[in-house]
Amino acid sequence: MDIASQTVKARELRADVLTMLYKSQSGHPGGSLSCVEILMALYYNVANINPQDPHWEDRDRIVLSKGHAAPILYAILADLHYFPKSDLSSFRQIDSHLQGHPDMVKTLGVDVNTGSLGQGAAIAGGMANAAKYLKKDYQVFAILGDGELQEGLIWEASMAASHYKLDNLTFLLDHNGLQIDGTNEQVMSLGDIIAKYEAFGFSCFKVDGHDIQAIVEALNAPTEGKPKFICCETVKGKGVSFMENQAGWHGKAPNKEQYVQAMKELGVEVNV
Amino acid sequence: MSDAKSLRVAYGEALVELGTKNSKVVVLDADLAHATMTSMFADRYPDRFFNYGIAEQNLMSAAAGFAHSGLIPFASTFALFGAGRAYEIIRNAIAYNNTNVKIACSHSGISVGEDGGSHQSIEDIGLMRLIPNMTVLVPCDPIEMKKAIAAAATINGPVYIRVARPVVSNITTEDTQFEIGKVVTLREGTDVALISTGLMTERALHAALMLEKEGISTKVVNVHSLKPFDVTTIRQIAKSVKGIVTAEEHSVIGGLASAVSESLVGTLPQGFGFEKVAIMDTFGKSGKPEDLFSYFHLTAEDIANKARSIARRK
Ligand SMILES: Cc1ncc(C[n+]2csc(CCOP(=O)(O)OP(=O)(O)O)c2C)c(N)n1
Ligand SMILES: [Mg+2]
Secondary structure, three states: OOHHHHHHHHHHHHHHHHHHHHHHOOOOHHHHHHOHHHHHHHHHHHOOOOOOOOOOOOOOEEEEOOHHHHHHHHHHHHHOOOOOHHHHHHOOOOOOOOOOOOOOOOOOOOOOOOOOOOHHHHHHHHHHHHHHHOOOOOOEEEEEEOHHHHOHHHHHHHHHHHHOOOOOEEEEEEEOOEOOOOEHHHHOOOOOHHHHHHHOOOEEEEEEOOOHHHHHHHHHOOOOOOOEEEEEEOOOOOOOOOOOOOHHHOOOOOOHHHHHHHHHHOOOOOOO | OOOOEEHHHHHHHHHHHHHHHOOOEEEEEOOOHHHHOOHHHHHHOHHHEEEOOOOHHHHHHHHHHHHHOOOEEEEEEEHHHHHHHOHHHHHHHHHOOOOOOEEEEEOEOHHHOOOOHHHOEOOHHHHHHOOOOOEEEOOOOHHHHHHHHHHHHHOOOOEEEEEOOOEEOOOOOOOOOOOOOOOEEEEOOOOEEEEEOOOHHHHHHHHHHHHHHOOOOEEEEEOOEEEOOOHHHHHHHHHHOOEEEEEEEEEOOOOHHHHHHHHHOOOOOOOOEEEEEEEOOOOOOOOOHHHHHHHOOOOHHHHHHHHHHHHOOO
């Protein structure tokens, strides 16, 4: 898929996310909309995966460490035919395989359970270390939230990644500046995050997190035997004007009016 | 049955009230102030509120530090990340040296709903009961929440308070007795005793009404204090009925059913009925809270069914 058609795809995926949230009347719009292009860079451009063979042992692993962004992950997995797109409408309902947070036991295409912040990144580190030990070529990508960086576990995992020279491990940070109780700055300031990752021994990159091409280039850049850290500058709630940069849209579903308005902004007329 | 409100809002109000009376009270949270409702305290007393970010181990450790400096910290996050993620910190940095930290964790049980199994703590009562020095309180309604928070502050030592997410009506009154370590009989009856905690007490009362119509007389006993546990009264109650049904929004292992079993083992006559309404050693999942109560057999009807099976015995 060329990058121009991916812009159209990004809009469609955002619409899928909003529809899932509207139908279930729960879930996390802000952080799902902010990492659309990050996940697209991986799933449609870089990662070596095969939707026909979800458990292929040499596949690249993609770990959504900020598991609350599950809606965008599910929208992409459905688009890639891991499961029927019609399943999306069962999101968060009882008996759905699409849980509020990703569940590898229930959902094809999910590489690991996440939802408890900090754990995904650390598990990804273990997967990358195992690949080295098993002499496998697969890469491991983890998508982290900036609030999530406050977990001590992230720094334990980062230290280990560098110690074990995991050049097959990439952390992609969804740097949207917001968490639940406000901005990162208000809640627990992160300081100079690139300087921190450089000090932890990572190869660091900073890109526009809504520019798929730029993310892909950073993903493909050499790492000189180090784990990689890509700081993706993003907008929480990207694509829906009234959700953009609003902490209040972290974990709240749109009502009917808001849904119709949001879909309109994404170029979809809905009658509900 | 008035004043329906979310137990976490009741928690927020109780904190503000306590903070007004006691200047030593400080509140700590981990980027969930708007979910645990400690934000109410933060709005009123911004300089006595400390957000530690998404860092539950640091939250609990820092709370211990505040307590060592003579303050009374209330530390809040979701039950799974407090009682779970920070378990060993609570055990070693707080309880081991009997430190005066109050741990109030919201989003307990399957009533969390759509967020799913990763966020539904069905083991926090068990984890906290296991720790020496710990007091474990599980309020059933907004009035009891207020009393629990006030009582917790009077204890010099660690207290865990379970704060459920849903909106509930008051089933107790301001006059209902609340003493840590004592159960409360909310309804008298002679055939079966329904012993319940937290959100299940409302359901137990509902079950009792259903059973009354069928001629089955049930006693309803609310347990707000899971530790210390009222062994004496539970034994007396067991002597007065044909059987008991325990009801909790928690794993059948480690919580109320365990505490009652531990109290009664060796004291029950042959043929005594002992039934448990609880989550049967399985994880939660996504769904609407009421759908999940049905799915996991935690409804008033489920309690009534167990009571019927006991009452029918000869
Ligand atoms: C261990 C843990 N603590 C707390 C939470 C509750 N929680 C879910 S999302 C969130 C905020 C996340 O902020 P951020 O990482 O910046 O995510 P984003 O802005 O990308 O949505 C919190 C505190 C959790 N899921 N896991
Ligand atoms: Mg963020």
